[in-house]
Amino acid sequence: MALTLGLSLLTLPAVAHAQPAPCFDPNAPLTVEEQRLGDRLTPTGPAVGPELVRLAGFEDDVSRFTTRLCEPMSLSQALYHAAGRGTELWQAAVRRAQSPQTWDAYDDRPLYWARLLATKALRQWQPRGWQLDAATRARLVDVFDRTSRGVEEVRFADGVRRIAVTGFDPFQLSGTSVRRSNPAGASALRLDGKVVDTPSGPAVVQAAVLPVLWGSFDQGIVERFYGSALRSTPDALVTVSQGRPGQFDVERWAGRWRGGFPDNNDVPVTGVVPDAAGWPQPAVEFIETTLPHQRMVDAGTTPFPVRYNREFCEWPPGTVPGTGTPSCRTDEPTPGAASAAGSGGDYLSNESMYRANRLRLGLSATTTAGGHLHTPVLGQPADPAALTDAAFEHDRRAIVDQVVALVSVI
Incomplete structure (x- = not known):
């Protein structure tokens, strides 16, 4: 199946590009990887990473993660949120890879770009009522990154x-x-x-x-x-x-x-x-x-x-x-x-x-x-x-x- 980039992003811009102030600071520095979220194959086509996220059905996962950041929460709640949603994203990606899909189940790219949308949000997040220092922000990003990779999900069965x-x-x-x-x-x-x-x-x-x-x-x-x-x-x-x-x-x-x-x-x-x-x-x-x-x-x-x-x-x-x-x-x-x-x-x-x-x-x-x-x-x-x-x-x-x-x- 050949798919060109004439597709609209539908609801994804609300997730990736229109994060409401004061929850997110659009001027906060991003990594080179995260900066590629805006890369396009043609001048008028959609950004590649977010489009792959949408096509694979991960836009709701990203939206739930970013929306919750705009609600009141403590640092401990933020760490719990990052770990939980990262784990859920990994599990969703595994399920998707192992079952029939409208968009090719063997495509690894949606997980990669969904993870970057989430870490971008964490780098730009401005929590309500408290200050997030650089070390704590890095810790939040690391927690989401590791859990969304399966690094924390090593659970071997017995007897095999x-x-x-x-x-x-x-x-x-x-x-x-x-x-x-x-x-x-x-x-x-x-x-x-x-x-x-x-x-x-x-x-x-x-x-x-x-x-x-x-x-x-x-x-x-x-x-x-x-x-x-x-x-x-x-x-x-x-x-x-x-x-x-x-x-x-x-x-x-x-x-x-x-x-x-x-x-x-x-x-x-x-x-x-x-x-x-x-x-x-x-x-x-x-x-x-x-x-x-x-x-x-x-x-x-x-x-x-x-x-x-x-x-x-x-x-x-x-x-x-x-x-x-x-x-x-x-x-x-x-x-x-x-x-x-x-x-x-x-x-x-x-x-x-x-x-x-x-x-x-x-x-x-x-x-x-x-x-x-x-x-x-x-x-x-x-x-x-x-x-x-x-x-x-x-x-x-x-x-x-x-x-x-x-x-x-x-």
Whole structure:
């Protein structure tokens, strides 16, 4: 189904753009991500993010959240409101992803943009009768963000195997790329709470969607999700992200290095992956996957080929990391060498694998397997003024269904 942007926003402007004074300060600073809420594909078309929220049926969720902010409430009530509505948004997105929908159920983008509409409201909120300082505002935003990602929803059932999975938000959204989707995030929504049949019996999956933000990783969002999961001794941790065109990659190595590519707030970071406060984290340069990679390669899932990727890059012993040219190979890291890139590169996908498995090692979770799966790259609709088309939806569905099949092999 091809859909161009000739659609009206109907009731959404009241939610996103006409927040009544004095509840919201339209001059309050927003993040780069939140500023993209106004991006359009054509000069006269609607803003992409809010339109996707409307098409998916999430405008009422956003409206309930923002409307309540304009009513009298204390700080404790505001925290409760942020946590409750964030959880409800996550649960609504999971239900939507796992049931037939008028708008494609596999579309991960509405959750992303609905979350940003809510965090924008929190950044601009002016509570009645009391002052909201910067630290408390940041706390409110963080609570909503985490709960609307499934990070706080790790609840494993008894009597079955357990698998914890994370995907990612859309990224590289500047300009007309604002309509990008991420099949890794769509896979997490599709998998959360599901019971899949594995070679060792049924397994329940708990999933979350990670931000494409260095700062959130610094604050420990990966450790928070997988730390909660590891309390239940899961059988496997699987970080998933979007990788290279036309194939899946089971990555052999995660590396302790950030290569500097900008995140969704256009912030570049280069250097050693930092620790997250409060978690046991051994200082290792490379961490090798313990997922059943050969079984995943040999399983015959379709339609994309599955490859075991052995590549890695290192700063040779005696050199200064970040200077010169790293050595890239497919054998084994050199003892004493510093990581320059894991098999999955040096961006947040590699770091999600590194952080999740550094924590696994730090907690001595010896019976838990861990590793990373890169999906094929999902393109964009052919018409530059379209939010979707049949080929785009077909490709996303094929990638997501194969992720589910590969998780079922573990």
